[in-house]
Amino acid sequence: MGEFKHLVVAKFKDEVVVEDIIKGMQDLASEIDTVKSFEWGQDLESHEMLRQGFTHSFLMAFNTKEDYTTFLAHPKHVEFSATFSTVIEKVILLDFPTVLAKPIKPSSETAEPTAA
Amino acid sequence: MGEFKHLVVAKFKDEVVVEDIIKGMQDLASEIDTVKSFEWGQDLESHEMLRQGFTHSFLMAFNTKEDYTTFLAHPKHVEFSATFSTVIEKVILLDFPTVLAKPIKPSSETAEPTAA
Numbered sequence: 001m002g003e004f005k006h007l008v009v010a011k012f013k014d015e016v017v018v019e020d021i022i023k024g025m026q027d028l029a030s031e032i033d034t035v036k037s038f039e040w041g042q043d044l045e046s047h048e049m050l051r052q053g054f055t056h057s058f059l060m061a062f063n064t065k066e067d068y069t070t071f072l073a074h075p076k077h078v079e080f081s082a083t084f085s086t087v088i089e090k091v092i093l094l095d096f097p098t099v100l101a102k103p104i105k106p107s108s109e110t111a112e113p114t115a116a
Numbered sequence: 117m118g119e120f121k122h123l124v125v126a127k128f129k130d131e132v133v134v135e136d137i138i139k140g141m142q143d144l145a146s147e148i149d150t151v152k153s154f155e156w157g158q159d160l161e162s163h164e165m166l167r168q169g170f171t172h173s174f175l176m177a178f179n180t181k182e183d184y185t186t187f188l189a190h191p192k193h194v195e196f197s198a199t200f201s202t203v204i205e206k207v208i209l210l211d212f213p214t215v216l217a218k219p220i221k222p223s224s225e226t227a228e229p230t231a232a
Binding site: 002005007009022025026029030035036037038039040041042043044045046050051052054057059061092093094095096097098099100101102103104 | 118121123125138141142145146151152153154155156157158159160161162166167168170173175177208209210211212213214215216217218219220
Protein backbone atom coordinates (compact mmCIF):
# COMPACT_ATOMS: atom_id res chain seq x y z
CA MET A 1 0.00 0.00 0.00
CA GLY A 2 1.10 3.56 -0.69
CA GLU A 3 1.15 6.51 1.65
CA PHE A 4 -1.79 8.46 2.96
CA LYS A 5 -1.62 12.11 1.96
CA HIS A 6 -3.09 15.37 3.17
CA LEU A 7 -3.25 18.07 0.51
CA VAL A 8 -4.09 21.70 1.20
CA VAL A 9 -4.50 24.22 -1.61
CA ALA A 10 -4.86 27.74 -0.28
CA LYS A 11 -5.23 31.39 -1.08
CA PHE A 12 -4.22 33.64 1.79
CA LYS A 13 -5.79 36.93 2.77
CA ASP A 14 -3.93 39.98 1.46
CA GLU A 15 -2.62 41.25 4.78
CA VAL A 16 -1.24 37.90 5.92
CA VAL A 17 2.50 37.32 6.32
CA VAL A 18 2.55 33.98 4.55
CA GLU A 19 6.13 33.20 5.64
CA ASP A 20 5.00 33.14 9.27
CA ILE A 21 2.20 30.71 8.51
CA ILE A 22 4.51 28.42 6.56
CA LYS A 23 7.03 28.54 9.40
CA GLY A 24 4.26 27.43 11.75
CA MET A 25 3.36 24.60 9.43
CA GLN A 26 6.99 23.50 9.18
CA ASP A 27 7.26 23.46 12.96
CA LEU A 28 4.08 21.43 13.16
CA ALA A 29 5.37 18.87 10.67
CA SER A 30 8.69 18.64 12.49
CA GLU A 31 7.20 18.26 15.94
CA ILE A 32 4.58 15.63 15.18
CA ASP A 33 6.26 12.30 14.58
CA THR A 34 3.54 10.72 12.46
CA VAL A 35 4.17 13.29 9.70
CA LYS A 36 6.43 11.30 7.40
CA SER A 37 7.26 14.14 5.03
CA PHE A 38 6.10 17.65 4.27
CA GLU A 39 6.60 19.69 1.15
CA TRP A 40 5.03 22.84 -0.19
CA GLY A 41 5.19 25.15 -3.14
CA GLN A 42 4.06 28.52 -4.36
CA ASP A 43 2.77 28.96 -7.88
CA LEU A 44 3.85 32.35 -9.15
CA GLU A 45 3.52 31.87 -12.86
CA SER A 46 0.44 29.95 -13.92
CA HIS A 47 -2.52 31.70 -15.41
CA GLU A 48 -4.82 33.03 -12.70
CA MET A 49 -7.67 31.26 -14.49
CA LEU A 50 -5.96 27.88 -14.21
CA ARG A 51 -5.16 28.21 -10.54
CA GLN A 52 -8.47 29.90 -9.69
CA GLY A 53 -6.68 32.40 -7.50
CA PHE A 54 -5.04 29.71 -5.35
CA THR A 55 -1.34 30.30 -4.79
CA HIS A 56 0.03 27.68 -2.38
CA SER A 57 -0.10 23.94 -2.02
CA PHE A 58 0.97 21.95 1.00
CA LEU A 59 1.38 18.21 0.99
CA MET A 60 1.97 15.99 3.99
CA ALA A 61 2.60 12.28 3.78
CA PHE A 62 1.78 9.67 6.41
CA ASN A 63 2.56 5.98 6.47
CA THR A 64 -1.05 5.10 7.24
CA LYS A 65 -4.44 6.71 7.57
CA GLU A 66 -4.21 6.07 11.31
CA ASP A 67 -1.05 8.19 11.44
CA TYR A 68 -2.98 10.97 9.74
CA THR A 69 -5.83 10.66 12.24
CA THR A 70 -3.30 10.90 15.07
CA PHE A 71 -1.92 14.07 13.49
CA LEU A 72 -5.40 15.59 13.14
CA ALA A 73 -6.17 15.04 16.81
CA HIS A 74 -2.78 16.29 18.07
CA PRO A 75 -3.19 19.41 20.26
CA LYS A 76 -0.57 21.30 18.22
CA HIS A 77 -2.50 20.60 15.02
CA VAL A 78 -5.78 21.62 16.58
CA GLU A 79 -4.20 24.87 17.71
CA PHE A 80 -2.57 25.52 14.33
CA SER A 81 -5.81 24.80 12.45
CA ALA A 82 -7.62 27.45 14.45
CA THR A 83 -5.01 30.01 13.43
CA PHE A 84 -4.86 28.80 9.84
CA SER A 85 -8.59 29.19 9.37
CA THR A 86 -8.32 32.90 10.15
CA VAL A 87 -5.64 33.66 7.53
CA ILE A 88 -7.06 31.97 4.44
CA GLU A 89 -9.34 33.54 1.93
CA LYS A 90 -10.20 30.14 0.50
CA VAL A 91 -8.95 26.61 0.85
CA ILE A 92 -9.42 23.11 -0.48
CA LEU A 93 -8.44 20.04 1.54
CA LEU A 94 -8.14 16.54 0.14
CA ASP A 95 -7.07 13.44 2.03
CA PHE A 96 -6.44 10.24 0.18
CA PRO A 97 -4.43 7.04 -0.06
CA THR A 98 -1.96 7.60 -2.89
CA VAL A 99 -1.58 5.46 -5.96
CA LEU A 100 1.99 5.66 -7.20
CA ALA A 101 1.39 5.19 -10.91
CA LYS A 102 4.93 6.03 -12.05
CA PRO A 103 7.46 5.39 -9.33
CA ILE A 104 10.78 7.20 -9.53
CA LYS A 105 13.10 5.00 -11.56
CA PRO A 106 16.87 4.92 -11.28
CA SER A 107 18.63 6.78 -14.08
CA SER A 108 19.67 4.67 -17.08
CA GLU A 109 23.35 5.25 -16.24
CA THR A 110 23.10 3.52 -12.90
CA ALA A 111 20.28 1.05 -13.49
CA GLU A 112 21.03 -2.62 -13.06
CA PRO A 113 20.48 -4.61 -16.23
CA THR A 114 17.25 -6.58 -16.12
CA ALA A 115 17.80 -10.29 -15.61
CA ALA A 116 16.85 -12.19 -18.76
CA MET B 117 17.02 22.54 -5.58
CA GLY B 118 13.91 20.44 -5.20
CA GLU B 119 11.66 19.06 -7.87
CA PHE B 120 9.23 20.96 -10.02
CA LYS B 121 5.67 19.73 -9.56
CA HIS B 122 2.46 19.86 -11.51
CA LEU B 123 -0.66 19.51 -9.36
CA VAL B 124 -4.16 18.99 -10.73
CA VAL B 125 -7.21 18.95 -8.46
CA ALA B 126 -10.33 17.92 -10.34
CA LYS B 127 -14.01 17.19 -10.19
CA PHE B 128 -15.21 15.08 -13.09
CA LYS B 129 -18.55 15.32 -14.84
CA ASP B 130 -21.09 12.78 -13.65
CA GLU B 131 -21.21 10.64 -16.77
CA VAL B 132 -17.44 10.29 -17.10
CA VAL B 133 -15.72 6.93 -16.64
CA VAL B 134 -12.94 8.25 -14.42
CA GLU B 135 -10.93 5.03 -14.63
CA ASP B 136 -10.46 5.55 -18.38
CA ILE B 137 -9.19 9.08 -17.84
CA ILE B 138 -6.76 7.97 -15.15
CA LYS B 139 -5.54 5.16 -17.40
CA GLY B 140 -4.84 7.75 -20.09
CA MET B 141 -2.95 9.88 -17.60
CA GLN B 142 -0.89 6.90 -16.46
CA ASP B 143 0.00 6.10 -20.06
CA LEU B 144 0.98 9.72 -20.61
CA ALA B 145 3.24 9.73 -17.56
CA SER B 146 4.82 6.44 -18.61
CA GLU B 147 5.43 7.45 -22.20
CA ILE B 148 6.95 10.86 -21.60
CA ASP B 149 10.44 10.49 -20.19
CA THR B 150 10.67 13.85 -18.47
CA VAL B 151 7.90 12.84 -16.06
CA LYS B 152 9.94 11.73 -13.06
CA SER B 153 7.06 10.36 -11.01
CA PHE B 154 3.28 10.38 -11.04
CA GLU B 155 0.90 9.71 -8.21
CA TRP B 156 -2.79 10.32 -7.70
CA GLY B 157 -5.50 9.84 -5.14
CA GLN B 158 -9.22 9.95 -4.69
CA ASP B 159 -10.74 11.52 -1.61
CA LEU B 160 -13.82 9.58 -0.66
CA GLU B 161 -14.25 10.59 2.91
CA SER B 162 -13.60 14.26 3.62
CA HIS B 163 -16.41 16.66 4.18
CA GLU B 164 -17.78 17.96 0.91
CA MET B 165 -17.37 21.46 2.33
CA LEU B 166 -13.64 20.96 2.89
CA ARG B 167 -12.96 19.56 -0.54
CA GLN B 168 -15.33 21.97 -2.30
CA GLY B 169 -16.69 19.15 -4.42
CA PHE B 170 -13.26 18.19 -5.76
CA THR B 171 -12.58 14.46 -5.65
CA HIS B 172 -9.24 13.70 -7.31
CA SER B 173 -5.73 15.00 -7.13
CA PHE B 174 -2.92 14.22 -9.55
CA LEU B 175 0.68 15.07 -8.89
CA MET B 176 3.55 14.81 -11.36
CA ALA B 177 7.17 15.50 -10.49
CA PHE B 178 9.88 16.72 -12.81
CA ASN B 179 13.57 17.22 -12.19
CA THR B 180 13.46 20.76 -13.52
CA LYS B 181 11.02 23.34 -14.78
CA GLU B 182 12.46 22.79 -18.25
CA ASP B 183 11.45 19.12 -18.05
CA TYR B 184 7.93 20.25 -17.20
CA THR B 185 7.88 22.65 -20.15
CA THR B 186 8.99 19.80 -22.41
CA PHE B 187 6.12 17.69 -21.05
CA LEU B 188 3.59 20.49 -21.66
CA ALA B 189 4.62 20.85 -25.28
CA HIS B 190 4.72 17.10 -25.99
CA PRO B 191 2.14 16.13 -28.66
CA LYS B 192 0.74 13.36 -26.42
CA HIS B 193 0.18 15.86 -23.62
CA VAL B 194 -1.44 18.36 -25.95
CA GLU B 195 -3.77 15.63 -27.20
CA PHE B 196 -4.57 14.39 -23.70
CA SER B 197 -5.26 17.92 -22.43
CA ALA B 198 -7.86 18.46 -25.13
CA THR B 199 -9.67 15.32 -23.98
CA PHE B 200 -9.23 16.10 -20.31
CA SER B 201 -10.81 19.52 -20.65
CA THR B 202 -14.03 17.92 -21.90
CA VAL B 203 -14.47 15.56 -18.94
CA ILE B 204 -13.96 17.88 -15.99
CA GLU B 205 -16.62 19.86 -14.25
CA LYS B 206 -13.99 22.00 -12.54
CA VAL B 207 -10.26 21.94 -12.10
CA ILE B 208 -7.40 23.75 -10.40
CA LEU B 209 -3.83 23.55 -11.69
CA LEU B 210 -0.78 24.63 -9.77
CA ASP B 211 2.83 24.37 -10.94
CA PHE B 212 5.64 25.11 -8.55
CA PRO B 213 9.16 24.34 -7.43
CA THR B 214 8.79 22.26 -4.28
CA VAL B 215 10.28 23.07 -0.92
CA LEU B 216 10.90 19.86 0.98
CA ALA B 217 10.40 21.12 4.52
CA LYS B 218 10.44 17.73 6.23
CA PRO B 219 12.35 15.18 4.21
CA ILE B 220 11.66 11.52 4.83
CA LYS B 221 14.07 10.50 7.55
CA PRO B 222 15.56 7.07 8.00
CA SER B 223 13.99 5.16 10.89
CA SER B 224 15.74 5.56 14.25
CA GLU B 225 16.80 1.91 14.17
CA THR B 226 18.88 2.34 11.04
CA ALA B 227 19.96 5.98 11.26
CA GLU B 228 23.68 6.68 11.33
CA PRO B 229 24.80 8.53 14.44
CA THR B 230 25.50 12.18 13.73
CA ALA B 231 29.19 13.01 13.71
CA ALA B 232 30.07 15.14 16.73
